[in-house]
Amino acid sequence: xxxxxxxxxxxxISESCKQQPKNQLAEVQRKIIVTPLLKLFxxxxxxxxYYELLNSGLFxxxxxxxxxxxxxxxxxxxxxxxxxxxYRRLKPLWDGPKVRIYIYPLTNNRxxxxxxxxxxxxxxxxxALFLFVTTDLAEAELTTLFVHEYHHSCRLFYLNKTPQxxxxxxxxxLEGMAEWAVEELYGEKSLSPWAKRYxxxxxxxxxxxxxxxxxxxxxxxxxxxxxxxxxKKQLPKWIGYCIGYHIVQSYLKNKGPVxxxxxxxxxxxxxxxxxxxxxx
Numbered sequence: 001x002x003x004x005x006x007x008x009x010x011x012x013i014s015e016s017c018k019q020q021p022k023n024q025l026a027e028v029q030r031k032i033i034v035t036p037l038l039k040l041f042x043x044x045x046x047x048x049x050y051y052e053l054l055n056s057g058l059f060x061x062x063x064x065x066x067x068x069x070x071x072x073x074x075x076x077x078x079x080x081x082x083x084x085x086x087y088r089r090l091k092p093l094w095d096g097p098k099v100r101i102y103i104y105p106l107t108n109n110r111x112x113x114x115x116x117x118x119x120x121x122x123x124x125x126x127x128a129l130f131l132f133v134t135t136d137l138a139e140a141e142l143t144t145l146f147v148h149e150y151h152h153s154c155r156l157f158y159l160n161k162t163p164q165x166x167x168x169x170x171x172x173x174l175e176g177m178a179e180w181a182v183e184e185l186y187g188e189k190s191l192s193p194w195a196k197r198y199x200x201x202x203x204x205x206x207x208x209x210x211x212x213x214x215x216x217x218x219x220x221x222x223x224x225x226x227x228x229x230x231x232k233k234q235l236p237k238w239i240g241y242c243i244g245y246h247i248v249q250s251y252l253k254n255k256g257p258v259x260x261x262x263x264x265x266x267x268x269x270x271x272x273x274x275x276x277x278x279x280x
Contacts, residue, residue, distance in 0.1 A: 003084040003101045014067040025061035057121035057132030059105045073135040095261040097157040106132040124152035151181040154264045169215040171223045176244025194238030195245040203246040250276040
């Protein structure tokens with residue numbers, strides 16, 4: 001069962017929280033959502049996994065009171081069915097791995113991007129991916145979110161690296177590949193706004209100045225400044241995502257069309273070497 005029926009877990013959380021004091025709400029959420037995941041992530045402490053999900057957009061424990069209504073609306077919009085259909089289409093198309101897909105409500109405490117409050121987010125691993133969504137999320141946005149995250153799972157399955165082993169160059173290429181997958185399936189209009197935020201020339205200049213010296217920095221947690229931007233490092237917003245997109249586009253321009261099932265298995269160094277973004 002690739003798409004886990006998380007609506008059942010959500011109803012269970014709602015029912016359990018009605019009988020618990022406020023200081024036990026987090027424990028209820030952790031027990032019902034996180035504990036079953038430990039078999040997929042045996043090396044990850046439960047608290048660390050819980051924090052990762054919360055940090056990625058999982059609804060906060062105190063938001064349980066809206067769960068029943070939220071789940072009913074998501075069911076009416078057939079969110080689980082839409083994702084299942086897309087997974088069944090993409091897995092053979094990309095020769096992708098079997099993953100477990102978890103769908104949960106997005107927290108009300110949402111960041112603001114480009115002047116708009118976020119209405120979705122996701123996080124992917126090579127064995128599982130998580131989608132955090134709102135009840136007003138359009139079907140097209142839901143499918144592009146899934147495409148992006150499932151492509152991450154495909155790439156991570158090939159790389160076979162833990163988050164701590166990932167290099168900065170792996171993370172940048174990972175994001176660029178996922179955005180290309182979205183564009184290939186749904187067109188340029190479906191790209192994230194930061195994919196083309198900076199021109200090819202701007203991206204190449206920043207790549208040479210700031211990224212090339214840091215390409216072997218290990219650990220996903222150490223890549224955030226490069227992906228999202230950092231004033232102290234003089235890195236503009238979303239620059240890593242934009243550079244990743246330009247890298248993949250230049251590789252395809254130089255090498256010609258490549259099937260996704262092949263593209264996601266190209267070693268990072270080979271892809272960089274075939275692009276305009278050399279590491280020299």
